[in-house]
Amino acid sequence: MKINVMQEVLQANDRIAGENRKIFQKNKNLVLNLMSSPGAGKTSLLEKTAEMLQGRLRLGVIVGDLETTRDADRISKYNIPAIQLTTGNACHLDANMVSYALPHLKLEEIDILVIENVGNLVCPAEFIVGEDYKIMILSVTEGDEKPLKYPMMFHESKLLLINKIDLAQYTNFNMEEAKANAHKINPDMDIIEISCTQGTGLDRWIKWLVEHYKQKLKGSAHA
Amino acid sequence: MHEMGIAQNILDIAVAAARKEGASKITRINLVAGELRGIEPMQLTFCFAVVARDTIAGNAYLDIETVPVSGYCNECQTNFSIDDYAYVCPQCGSVKIEVTGGTELRLKDIEIE
Ligand SMILES: Nc1nc2c(ncn2[C@@H]2O[C@H](COP(=O)(O)OP(=O)(O)OP(=O)(O)O)[C@@H](O)[C@H]2O)c(=O)[nH]1
Ligand SMILES: [Mg+2]
Ligand SMILES: [Zn+2]
Numbered sequence: 627m628k629i630n631v632m633q634e635v636l637q638a639n640d641r642i643a644g645e646n647r648k649i650f651q652k653n654k655n656l657v658l659n660l661m662s663s664p665g666a667g668k669t670s671l672l673e674k675t676a677e678m679l680q681g682r683l684r685l686g687v688i689v690g691d692l693e694t695t696r697d698a699d700r701i702s703k704y705n706i707p708a709i710q711l712t713t714g715n716a717c718h719l720d721a722n723m724v725s726y727a728l729p730h731l732k733l734e735e736i737d738i739l740v741i742e743n744v745g746n747l748v749c750p751a752e753f754i755v756g757e758d759y760k761i762m763i764l765s766v767t768e769g770d771e772k773p774l775k776y777p778m779m780f781h782e783s784k785l786l787l788i789n790k791i792d793l794a795q796y797t798n799f800n801m802e803e804a805k806a807n808a809h810k811i812n813p814d815m816d817i818i819e820i821s822c823t824q825g826t827g828l829d830r831w832i833k834w835l836v837e838h839y840k841q842k843l844k845g846s847a848h849a
Numbered sequence: 850m851h852e853m854g855i856a857q858n859i860l861d862i863a864v865a866a867a868r869k870e871g872a873s874k875i876t877r878i879n880l881v882a883g884e885l886r887g888i889e890p891m892q893l894t895f896c897f898a899v900v901a902r903d904t905i906a907g908n909a910y911l912d913i914e915t916v917p918v919s920g921y922c923n924e925c926q927t928n929f930s931i932d933d934y935a936y937v938c939p940q941c942g943s944v945k946i947e948v949t950g951g952t953e954l955r956l957k958d959i960e961i962e
Contacts, residue, residue: 628960631866635858635880635954718851748887749851752954777934778885781948811934813944 639753643721646728646756653733655686656835656842657741659757661779663772664745666765667789669697670822671831672740676704678832679738683839686736688727690719690744697742707731718749721756738839747772751779758842759784766794770804773811780811785818785834792821852889855954856896862956863906872961875906879958883916883951890915909959918951 634640650657660668672687679685687708689697698710709727711719724741733739741757743750751760762783764772767790773780780786786808794801805817818834820827859880867875882888890913897911918931922938923945929938931951937944 627870627872627962628958629866629870630958631862631956632958633862633866633956635855635862635956638858638861716854718854720854752851752855752886774934776887778887778952781885781952810936813936 636753639721641721642725643754643756646721646725649728649733650739650756650758651846653736654843654846655733655736655739656839657739657757657759659741659743659750659755659760660763661743661747661750661760661783662745662763663747663765663768666745666763666768667822668742668745668763669700671763671787671789671820672701672706672742673704674822674825674828675740675832675835676701676706678828679835680704683737683836684735686731686733686739687742688719688724688731688739689742690723692744707736713744717744717746718753719743719755720753724755738835747776747779751782759838761785761787763787763789764804764808765790766797766799766801766804770800770807773804773807777811780808780815783812783815785816787831788817788819789822791819791826792824852892852896853900855888856893856900859897859911859956860900860904860906863909863959864904866959867905867961870961873905874962875909875959876962877910877912877960878906878956879912879914881914881916881953881955881957883953884918885948885951886954888913888915888954914957916950916953919949920946921949922946 662668676685685706687701690711690713691697695710698708701708709730711723760783818827818830863878894911901907920931921928922943924943925941927940
């Protein structure tokens, strides 16, 4: 006998993400789900961001990592609330894991919450966690054809940060090609070139953050 | 491997639906997976076999229908298929398009005994 089911496979996750989203809404948090390959520079970006937002907007961080608490420790040095979620062998954060972190953060004292996902270009894009936007980092050492190889993540992301541009001269990374590939997958994607070690382009990233935070506030004033 | 988490979710939904009908066995599960989800059918099939072992879906066949990416043009109201990630309307060249297929991950139906 055949039975009609017609259910989204990840509906359980999506329901919890919806509950997280309500909590973020209440606390007026702009929430960003930050994704990239391992080592593309997610934690480095958050360190710089913590430094540059000091005295302007209050940053909070949730870090998903396979084993260690190293990344959270790096960020805590900047007096930023940072919660580490050790994911064990899971290759992504899901809405349920993120919900466990929320009681440990004073969300009402946070303006922008960034969730550093596990380094991986496939799995994190599948699971929403309650974020306003997914954003991603591609580093020049990974190659300019990555958008075509991993379309889902590029398709879902609002912003692409191209990092480690200080190293571009030592690689065969073609910046125009990378941007064209990303825009092919996602024509509306914002793209900012940065170097976390040299600080290049980070002012544009901060501007993007502040703008989207203001937009979020405006939006939730009506909600 | 996100296939493991997805396999568990498929099993949970299928078993709940089968139980509601008082079934003792699930023989087939029909899944629809958009191309953009990046599901590896082989991996998903393997993961499903692992999580379903010793359940009423232990011998179920998991059918994965892959849905190609498709779009709809807001300018000229055309539906079209998107090949090679070209997110432009083939009719009028507009980029104001919506992706209408290729991102779904849905359990369509199951067969029970
Ligand atoms: N040359 C150069 N190196 C960078 C840049 N940004 C980050 N790195 C280096 O890249 C390495 C990885 O950076 P992380 O910030 O730890 O990367 P991550 O994405 O958080 O890594 P995981 O959490 O392990 O996935 C570190 O050695 C950084 O110093 C950059 O702009 N230029
Ligand atoms: Mg990190
Ligand atoms: Zn058109």
